[in-house]
Amino acid sequence: MISLNLWIAKFKTVIANKHFLYPFFFLLVALHCTPCLGQKKYEREYTVKADSVPDSAALFVSRLFNNSKAHWYMEESDTTKSIEAKLKHSGKHYSIEFDESGQIQDIEILINIRDLEKNTRSKIKDNLNATFKRQKIIKTQLQWVGSENSLERAVLANMPLEGIIVKYEIVVRGQTENVEAYFEVLFDSTGRIESTMEIALANDDNLIY
Known part of the structure:
Protein backbone atom coordinates (compact mmCIF):
# COMPACT_ATOMS: atom_id res chain seq x y z
CA MET A 1 0.00 0.00 0.00
CA ILE A 2 1.33 3.46 -0.86
CA SER A 3 2.10 5.46 2.27
CA LEU A 4 0.27 8.69 3.05
CA ASN A 5 3.48 10.72 2.70
CA LEU A 6 4.04 9.32 -0.79
CA TRP A 7 0.43 10.20 -1.76
CA ILE A 8 1.00 13.73 -0.52
CA ALA A 9 4.27 14.08 -2.43
CA LYS A 10 2.65 12.87 -5.65
CA PHE A 11 -0.35 15.15 -5.34
CA LYS A 12 1.77 18.17 -4.50
CA THR A 13 3.51 17.64 -7.84
CA VAL A 14 0.20 17.28 -9.67
CA ILE A 15 -1.49 20.31 -8.15
CA ALA A 16 1.43 22.73 -8.41
CA ASN A 17 0.08 26.06 -9.76
CA LYS A 18 -3.42 24.54 -10.01
CA HIS A 19 -5.14 25.92 -6.93
CA PHE A 20 -8.57 24.77 -8.03
CA LEU A 21 -7.50 21.19 -7.28
CA TYR A 22 -6.67 21.81 -3.62
CA PRO A 23 -10.16 20.96 -2.29
CA PHE A 24 -9.98 17.58 -4.01
CA PHE A 25 -6.53 16.94 -2.54
CA PHE A 26 -7.69 17.56 1.01
CA LEU A 27 -10.76 15.39 0.46
CA LEU A 28 -8.51 12.53 -0.64
CA VAL A 29 -6.31 12.92 2.44
CA ALA A 30 -9.37 12.91 4.72
CA LEU A 31 -10.69 9.75 3.12
CA HIS A 32 -7.29 8.09 3.38
CA CYS A 33 -7.02 8.87 7.10
CA THR A 34 -10.55 7.95 8.16
CA PRO A 35 -11.48 4.31 8.84
CA CYS A 36 -14.09 3.05 6.41
CA LEU A 37 -17.49 3.54 8.01
CA GLY A 38 -19.50 2.92 4.86
CA GLN A 39 -19.50 -0.86 5.17
CA LYS A 40 -22.38 -2.61 6.89
CA LYS A 41 -22.38 -6.01 8.52
CA TYR A 42 -25.76 -7.64 7.90
CA GLU A 43 -26.11 -10.51 10.32
CA ARG A 44 -28.81 -12.96 11.36
CA GLU A 45 -28.30 -15.43 14.18
CA TYR A 46 -30.54 -18.31 15.21
CA THR A 47 -30.22 -21.38 17.41
CA VAL A 48 -29.52 -24.83 16.02
CA LYS A 49 -29.56 -28.25 17.66
CA ALA A 50 -26.28 -29.74 18.84
CA ASP A 51 -26.79 -32.87 16.74
CA SER A 52 -26.99 -30.77 13.56
CA VAL A 53 -23.50 -29.23 13.81
CA PRO A 54 -20.45 -30.84 12.15
CA ASP A 55 -18.86 -33.61 14.22
CA SER A 56 -15.45 -31.91 14.22
CA ALA A 57 -16.90 -28.76 15.78
CA ALA A 58 -18.86 -30.67 18.41
CA LEU A 59 -15.82 -32.79 19.31
CA PHE A 60 -13.55 -29.75 19.67
CA VAL A 61 -15.96 -28.06 22.07
CA SER A 62 -16.72 -31.18 24.10
CA ARG A 63 -13.02 -32.04 24.39
CA LEU A 64 -11.99 -28.65 25.77
CA PHE A 65 -15.15 -27.60 27.60
CA ASN A 66 -16.49 -31.00 28.67
CA ASN A 67 -18.18 -29.74 31.84
CA SER A 68 -19.86 -26.74 30.19
CA LYS A 69 -23.14 -26.68 28.28
CA ALA A 70 -22.74 -25.18 24.83
CA HIS A 71 -25.49 -23.32 22.99
CA TRP A 72 -25.15 -23.59 19.22
CA TYR A 73 -26.03 -20.90 16.68
CA MET A 74 -26.00 -20.45 12.94
CA GLU A 75 -24.76 -17.01 11.98
CA GLU A 76 -25.60 -15.70 8.50
CA SER A 77 -24.18 -12.55 6.98
CA ASP A 78 -24.71 -11.19 3.49
CA THR A 79 -21.74 -13.23 2.25
CA THR A 80 -21.02 -16.11 4.63
CA LYS A 81 -22.44 -18.62 7.07
CA SER A 82 -20.75 -19.81 10.24
CA ILE A 83 -21.50 -21.98 13.25
CA GLU A 84 -20.87 -20.69 16.74
CA ALA A 85 -20.79 -22.35 20.14
CA LYS A 86 -21.43 -20.05 23.09
CA LEU A 87 -20.74 -21.23 26.62
CA LYS A 88 -19.50 -20.28 30.05
CA HIS A 89 -16.40 -22.08 31.30
CA SER A 90 -14.33 -21.40 34.42
CA GLY A 91 -16.17 -18.11 34.91
CA LYS A 92 -15.54 -16.84 31.37
CA HIS A 93 -17.90 -16.46 28.42
CA TYR A 94 -16.54 -18.06 25.25
CA SER A 95 -17.67 -17.87 21.63
CA ILE A 96 -16.07 -20.51 19.39
CA GLU A 97 -16.66 -19.93 15.70
CA PHE A 98 -16.46 -22.56 12.93
CA ASP A 99 -17.11 -22.48 9.22
CA GLU A 100 -19.93 -24.60 7.77
CA SER A 101 -17.66 -27.63 7.46
CA GLY A 102 -16.61 -27.49 11.13
CA LYS A 136 -20.10 4.05 24.17
CA ILE A 137 -18.47 0.64 24.44
CA ILE A 138 -21.11 -2.11 24.58
CA LYS A 139 -18.99 -5.25 24.44
CA THR A 140 -15.27 -6.10 24.38
CA GLN A 141 -13.97 -9.48 23.29
CA LEU A 142 -10.48 -10.91 23.22
CA GLN A 143 -10.06 -12.74 19.92
CA TRP A 144 -7.61 -15.59 19.36
CA VAL A 145 -6.88 -16.70 15.80
CA GLY A 146 -4.73 -19.71 14.94
CA SER A 147 -4.67 -23.36 14.01
CA GLU A 148 -6.84 -25.88 15.85
CA ASN A 149 -3.82 -27.21 17.76
CA SER A 150 -2.64 -23.72 18.71
CA LEU A 151 -6.11 -22.69 19.88
CA GLU A 152 -6.49 -25.90 21.89
CA ARG A 153 -3.17 -25.30 23.67
CA ALA A 154 -4.12 -21.67 24.36
CA VAL A 155 -7.43 -22.65 25.93
CA LEU A 156 -5.77 -25.27 28.12
CA ALA A 157 -3.08 -22.80 29.18
CA ASN A 158 -5.67 -20.01 29.61
CA MET A 159 -3.38 -17.64 27.71
CA PRO A 160 -2.23 -17.01 24.12
CA LEU A 161 0.80 -19.09 23.23
CA GLU A 162 3.03 -19.29 20.17
CA GLY A 163 0.97 -19.49 16.99
CA ILE A 164 -1.90 -17.37 18.30
CA ILE A 165 -2.75 -13.99 16.79
CA VAL A 166 -4.36 -11.73 19.38
CA LYS A 167 -6.97 -9.19 18.37
CA TYR A 168 -9.74 -7.23 20.09
CA GLU A 169 -13.31 -7.01 18.81
CA ILE A 170 -15.28 -4.14 20.31
CA VAL A 171 -18.94 -3.29 19.74
CA VAL A 172 -19.76 0.38 20.27
CA ARG A 173 -22.83 2.54 20.03
CA GLY A 174 -21.29 5.34 18.04
CA GLN A 175 -22.21 8.54 16.28
CA THR A 176 -20.56 9.70 13.07
CA GLU A 177 -21.38 12.69 10.91
CA ASN A 178 -24.16 10.76 9.17
CA VAL A 179 -25.49 8.10 11.50
CA GLU A 180 -25.81 6.85 15.05
CA ALA A 181 -25.70 3.06 15.18
CA TYR A 182 -23.91 0.00 16.50
CA PHE A 183 -20.47 -0.63 15.04
CA GLU A 184 -18.09 -3.58 15.24
CA VAL A 185 -14.49 -2.35 15.45
CA LEU A 186 -11.63 -4.83 15.13
CA PHE A 187 -8.25 -3.90 16.62
CA ASP A 188 -4.87 -5.60 16.37
CA SER A 189 -2.86 -6.49 19.48
CA THR A 190 -1.41 -2.97 19.72
CA GLY A 191 -4.79 -1.18 19.61
CA ARG A 192 -4.66 -0.15 15.94
CA ILE A 193 -7.99 -0.30 14.07
CA GLU A 194 -8.10 -2.99 11.37
CA SER A 195 -11.73 -2.61 10.33
CA THR A 196 -14.93 -0.76 11.25
CA MET A 197 -18.37 -1.94 10.17
CA GLU A 198 -21.86 -0.79 11.00
CA ILE A 199 -23.93 -3.66 12.40
CA ALA A 200 -27.43 -4.38 11.13
CA LEU A 201 -28.93 -6.95 13.51
CA ALA A 202 -32.44 -8.26 13.87
CA ASN A 203 -31.95 -8.68 17.63
CA ASP A 204 -29.80 -6.40 19.79
CA ASP A 205 -29.42 -9.21 22.35
CA ASN A 206 -26.79 -10.68 20.02
CA LEU A 207 -24.54 -7.73 20.80
CA ILE A 208 -24.21 -8.65 24.45
CA TYR A 209 -22.90 -12.22 24.22
Missing part, protein backbone atom coordinates in the same frame (compact mmCIF):
# COMPACT_ATOMS: atom_id res chain seq x y z
CA GLN A 103 -13.19 -25.89 10.63
CA ILE A 104 -12.43 -23.61 13.56
CA GLN A 105 -12.09 -19.91 12.73
CA ASP A 106 -11.40 -18.21 16.05
CA ILE A 107 -12.14 -18.15 19.76
CA GLU A 108 -13.49 -15.02 21.46
CA ILE A 109 -13.56 -14.39 25.20
CA LEU A 110 -15.76 -11.74 26.75
CA ILE A 111 -13.67 -9.31 28.81
CA ASN A 112 -13.87 -5.88 30.39
CA ILE A 113 -11.86 -3.25 28.54
CA ARG A 114 -10.33 -2.29 31.89
CA ASP A 115 -8.63 -5.70 31.89
CA LEU A 116 -6.44 -4.71 28.94
CA GLU A 117 -2.87 -3.51 29.33
CA LYS A 118 -2.88 0.24 29.97
CA ASN A 119 -1.10 1.38 26.79
CA THR A 120 -3.25 -0.84 24.56
CA ARG A 121 -6.43 0.35 26.29
CA SER A 122 -5.42 4.00 25.87
CA LYS A 123 -4.65 3.54 22.17
CA ILE A 124 -7.98 1.79 21.59
CA LYS A 125 -9.88 4.60 23.30
CA ASP A 126 -7.92 7.27 21.40
CA ASN A 127 -8.74 5.57 18.09
CA LEU A 128 -12.42 5.26 19.00
CA ASN A 129 -12.56 8.95 19.93
CA ALA A 130 -10.91 9.84 16.63
CA THR A 131 -13.39 7.71 14.68
CA PHE A 132 -16.66 8.70 16.35
CA LYS A 133 -18.08 12.01 17.51
CA ARG A 134 -19.52 10.15 20.48
CA GLN A 135 -19.30 6.51 21.41
Whole structure:
Protein backbone atom coordinates (compact mmCIF):
# COMPACT_ATOMS: atom_id res chain seq x y z
CA MET A 1 0.00 0.00 0.00
CA ILE A 2 1.33 3.46 -0.86
CA SER A 3 2.10 5.46 2.27
CA LEU A 4 0.27 8.69 3.05
CA ASN A 5 3.48 10.72 2.70
CA LEU A 6 4.04 9.32 -0.79
CA TRP A 7 0.43 10.20 -1.76
CA ILE A 8 1.00 13.73 -0.52
CA ALA A 9 4.27 14.08 -2.43
CA LYS A 10 2.65 12.87 -5.65
CA PHE A 11 -0.35 15.15 -5.34
CA LYS A 12 1.77 18.17 -4.50
CA THR A 13 3.51 17.64 -7.84
CA VAL A 14 0.20 17.28 -9.67
CA ILE A 15 -1.49 20.31 -8.15
CA ALA A 16 1.43 22.73 -8.41
CA ASN A 17 0.08 26.06 -9.76
CA LYS A 18 -3.42 24.54 -10.01
CA HIS A 19 -5.14 25.92 -6.93
CA PHE A 20 -8.57 24.77 -8.03
CA LEU A 21 -7.50 21.19 -7.28
CA TYR A 22 -6.67 21.81 -3.62
CA PRO A 23 -10.16 20.96 -2.29
CA PHE A 24 -9.98 17.58 -4.01
CA PHE A 25 -6.53 16.94 -2.54
CA PHE A 26 -7.69 17.56 1.01
CA LEU A 27 -10.76 15.39 0.46
CA LEU A 28 -8.51 12.53 -0.64
CA VAL A 29 -6.31 12.92 2.44
CA ALA A 30 -9.37 12.91 4.72
CA LEU A 31 -10.69 9.75 3.12
CA HIS A 32 -7.29 8.09 3.38
CA CYS A 33 -7.02 8.87 7.10
CA THR A 34 -10.55 7.95 8.16
CA PRO A 35 -11.48 4.31 8.84
CA CYS A 36 -14.09 3.05 6.41
CA LEU A 37 -17.49 3.54 8.01
CA GLY A 38 -19.50 2.92 4.86
CA GLN A 39 -19.50 -0.86 5.17
CA LYS A 40 -22.38 -2.61 6.89
CA LYS A 41 -22.38 -6.01 8.52
CA TYR A 42 -25.76 -7.64 7.90
CA GLU A 43 -26.11 -10.51 10.32
CA ARG A 44 -28.81 -12.96 11.36
CA GLU A 45 -28.30 -15.43 14.18
CA TYR A 46 -30.54 -18.31 15.21
CA THR A 47 -30.22 -21.38 17.41
CA VAL A 48 -29.52 -24.83 16.02
CA LYS A 49 -29.56 -28.25 17.66
CA ALA A 50 -26.28 -29.74 18.84
CA ASP A 51 -26.79 -32.87 16.74
CA SER A 52 -26.99 -30.77 13.56
CA VAL A 53 -23.50 -29.23 13.81
CA PRO A 54 -20.45 -30.84 12.15
CA ASP A 55 -18.86 -33.61 14.22
CA SER A 56 -15.45 -31.91 14.22
CA ALA A 57 -16.90 -28.76 15.78
CA ALA A 58 -18.86 -30.67 18.41
CA LEU A 59 -15.82 -32.79 19.31
CA PHE A 60 -13.55 -29.75 19.67
CA VAL A 61 -15.96 -28.06 22.07
CA SER A 62 -16.72 -31.18 24.10
CA ARG A 63 -13.02 -32.04 24.39
CA LEU A 64 -11.99 -28.65 25.77
CA PHE A 65 -15.15 -27.60 27.60
CA ASN A 66 -16.49 -31.00 28.67
CA ASN A 67 -18.18 -29.74 31.84
CA SER A 68 -19.86 -26.74 30.19
CA LYS A 69 -23.14 -26.68 28.28
CA ALA A 70 -22.74 -25.18 24.83
CA HIS A 71 -25.49 -23.32 22.99
CA TRP A 72 -25.15 -23.59 19.22
CA TYR A 73 -26.03 -20.90 16.68
CA MET A 74 -26.00 -20.45 12.94
CA GLU A 75 -24.76 -17.01 11.98
CA GLU A 76 -25.60 -15.70 8.50
CA SER A 77 -24.18 -12.55 6.98
CA ASP A 78 -24.71 -11.19 3.49
CA THR A 79 -21.74 -13.23 2.25
CA THR A 80 -21.02 -16.11 4.63
CA LYS A 81 -22.44 -18.62 7.07
CA SER A 82 -20.75 -19.81 10.24
CA ILE A 83 -21.50 -21.98 13.25
CA GLU A 84 -20.87 -20.69 16.74
CA ALA A 85 -20.79 -22.35 20.14
CA LYS A 86 -21.43 -20.05 23.09
CA LEU A 87 -20.74 -21.23 26.62
CA LYS A 88 -19.50 -20.28 30.05
CA HIS A 89 -16.40 -22.08 31.30
CA SER A 90 -14.33 -21.40 34.42
CA GLY A 91 -16.17 -18.11 34.91
CA LYS A 92 -15.54 -16.84 31.37
CA HIS A 93 -17.90 -16.46 28.42
CA TYR A 94 -16.54 -18.06 25.25
CA SER A 95 -17.67 -17.87 21.63
CA ILE A 96 -16.07 -20.51 19.39
CA GLU A 97 -16.66 -19.93 15.70
CA PHE A 98 -16.46 -22.56 12.93
CA ASP A 99 -17.11 -22.48 9.22
CA GLU A 100 -19.93 -24.60 7.77
CA SER A 101 -17.66 -27.63 7.46
CA GLY A 102 -16.61 -27.49 11.13
CA GLN A 103 -13.19 -25.89 10.63
CA ILE A 104 -12.43 -23.61 13.56
CA GLN A 105 -12.09 -19.91 12.73
CA ASP A 106 -11.40 -18.21 16.05
CA ILE A 107 -12.14 -18.15 19.76
CA GLU A 108 -13.49 -15.02 21.46
CA ILE A 109 -13.56 -14.39 25.20
CA LEU A 110 -15.76 -11.74 26.75
CA ILE A 111 -13.67 -9.31 28.81
CA ASN A 112 -13.87 -5.88 30.39
CA ILE A 113 -11.86 -3.25 28.54
CA ARG A 114 -10.33 -2.29 31.89
CA ASP A 115 -8.63 -5.70 31.89
CA LEU A 116 -6.44 -4.71 28.94
CA GLU A 117 -2.87 -3.51 29.33
CA LYS A 118 -2.88 0.24 29.97
CA ASN A 119 -1.10 1.38 26.79
CA THR A 120 -3.25 -0.84 24.56
CA ARG A 121 -6.43 0.35 26.29
CA SER A 122 -5.42 4.00 25.87
CA LYS A 123 -4.65 3.54 22.17
CA ILE A 124 -7.98 1.79 21.59
CA LYS A 125 -9.88 4.60 23.30
CA ASP A 126 -7.92 7.27 21.40
CA ASN A 127 -8.74 5.57 18.09
CA LEU A 128 -12.42 5.26 19.00
CA ASN A 129 -12.56 8.95 19.93
CA ALA A 130 -10.91 9.84 16.63
CA THR A 131 -13.39 7.71 14.68
CA PHE A 132 -16.66 8.70 16.35
CA LYS A 133 -18.08 12.01 17.51
CA ARG A 134 -19.52 10.15 20.48
CA GLN A 135 -19.30 6.51 21.41
CA LYS A 136 -20.10 4.05 24.17
CA ILE A 137 -18.47 0.64 24.44
CA ILE A 138 -21.11 -2.11 24.58
CA LYS A 139 -18.99 -5.25 24.44
CA THR A 140 -15.27 -6.10 24.38
CA GLN A 141 -13.97 -9.48 23.29
CA LEU A 142 -10.48 -10.91 23.22
CA GLN A 143 -10.06 -12.74 19.92
CA TRP A 144 -7.61 -15.59 19.36
CA VAL A 145 -6.88 -16.70 15.80
CA GLY A 146 -4.73 -19.71 14.94
CA SER A 147 -4.67 -23.36 14.01
CA GLU A 148 -6.84 -25.88 15.85
CA ASN A 149 -3.82 -27.21 17.76
CA SER A 150 -2.64 -23.72 18.71
CA LEU A 151 -6.11 -22.69 19.88
CA GLU A 152 -6.49 -25.90 21.89
CA ARG A 153 -3.17 -25.30 23.67
CA ALA A 154 -4.12 -21.67 24.36
CA VAL A 155 -7.43 -22.65 25.93
CA LEU A 156 -5.77 -25.27 28.12
CA ALA A 157 -3.08 -22.80 29.18
CA ASN A 158 -5.67 -20.01 29.61
CA MET A 159 -3.38 -17.64 27.71
CA PRO A 160 -2.23 -17.01 24.12
CA LEU A 161 0.80 -19.09 23.23
CA GLU A 162 3.03 -19.29 20.17
CA GLY A 163 0.97 -19.49 16.99
CA ILE A 164 -1.90 -17.37 18.30
CA ILE A 165 -2.75 -13.99 16.79
CA VAL A 166 -4.36 -11.73 19.38
CA LYS A 167 -6.97 -9.19 18.37
CA TYR A 168 -9.74 -7.23 20.09
CA GLU A 169 -13.31 -7.01 18.81
CA ILE A 170 -15.28 -4.14 20.31
CA VAL A 171 -18.94 -3.29 19.74
CA VAL A 172 -19.76 0.38 20.27
CA ARG A 173 -22.83 2.54 20.03
CA GLY A 174 -21.29 5.34 18.04
CA GLN A 175 -22.21 8.54 16.28
CA THR A 176 -20.56 9.70 13.07
CA GLU A 177 -21.38 12.69 10.91
CA ASN A 178 -24.16 10.76 9.17
CA VAL A 179 -25.49 8.10 11.50
CA GLU A 180 -25.81 6.85 15.05
CA ALA A 181 -25.70 3.06 15.18
CA TYR A 182 -23.91 0.00 16.50
CA PHE A 183 -20.47 -0.63 15.04
CA GLU A 184 -18.09 -3.58 15.24
CA VAL A 185 -14.49 -2.35 15.45
CA LEU A 186 -11.63 -4.83 15.13
CA PHE A 187 -8.25 -3.90 16.62
CA ASP A 188 -4.87 -5.60 16.37
CA SER A 189 -2.86 -6.49 19.48
CA THR A 190 -1.41 -2.97 19.72
CA GLY A 191 -4.79 -1.18 19.61
CA ARG A 192 -4.66 -0.15 15.94
CA ILE A 193 -7.99 -0.30 14.07
CA GLU A 194 -8.10 -2.99 11.37
CA SER A 195 -11.73 -2.61 10.33
CA THR A 196 -14.93 -0.76 11.25
CA MET A 197 -18.37 -1.94 10.17
CA GLU A 198 -21.86 -0.79 11.00
CA ILE A 199 -23.93 -3.66 12.40
CA ALA A 200 -27.43 -4.38 11.13
CA LEU A 201 -28.93 -6.95 13.51
CA ALA A 202 -32.44 -8.26 13.87
CA ASN A 203 -31.95 -8.68 17.63
CA ASP A 204 -29.80 -6.40 19.79
CA ASP A 205 -29.42 -9.21 22.35
CA ASN A 206 -26.79 -10.68 20.02
CA LEU A 207 -24.54 -7.73 20.80
CA ILE A 208 -24.21 -8.65 24.45
CA TYR A 209 -22.90 -12.22 24.22
